[in-house]
Amino acid sequence: MTGPTLKATLSPSRIADFTSCPLKFRYRSIDRLPERPGMEALRGTVVHKVLEDLFDWPREQRTEEAAVADLARAFASVVEADPQARFAIDASLAWPDDAAPASPAAVSAFLDSLPAFIARYFLVERPDSFDASHREHYVRGRIDDDLWLNGYVDRIDIAPTGEVRIVDYKTGKRPTRGFEDKALFQLRCYALLWEQEHDMPVRRLLMLYLGDAERLVEDPRRGDLTRTADRVREVWQAMKRANDTATWQAKPSRLCDWCSFQQRCPAKSGFEPRFEPVPIEGV
């Protein structure tokens, strides 16, 4: 299908988009409108790359100094793979047509912001004390007759005793007490998909926050994963209803400040979008 479609494969991040603002989900995942790359996301990509590759090294070489020294290489590989990254680094470039590279000052300021995240990683974990079993591991599974769920897990550790731990890194800060559920939803989705494919229950979910050197831990129970699958189905039904009625609600929140679609949003600019139902793809 070439036009806009509603994909019957969801991921935790697409679900988060829809639940935070259905209109944003519509523009991003159905219309696939282009967005200027953001600096926070790029920072996350480069730091994730370093932490992914760190586990290729012998244990004794997995030091903070070595990881910081690896940032420039990871940055170069990320920019080479996606030249649009320059727009995240240099706010003076006119997106999307400016052909100029990011200025050396902007690149240097960006690189200088990264070691603090690596330093905080080493405060919450000792990577020289274990080996990772999987990194950037793709998981996918059927949730319902007409619905799939997928995603990439930052890291999966399997202990010699067979215990499985699912790990995710965030460059932001740990949510305040009472708001952890939203953050854990992503990891519960991965646990659900892992357990569909493997006869190895997930013992622990671990979120490492590199914005403030905090950890969020959960030992999931069967009921947590069952409720997660129910929640995914519930969101899918809501998406299909929004599509059938062509009603994609704008839901203003503090996230609007980072939204690429403010000019196309009735809550922000008075713009009145008109939609038609789109076909569902991939059932």
Ligand code: SF4
């Ligand atoms: S500006 Fe806010 S309300 Fe409008 S689409 Fe973006 S997130 Fe939704």
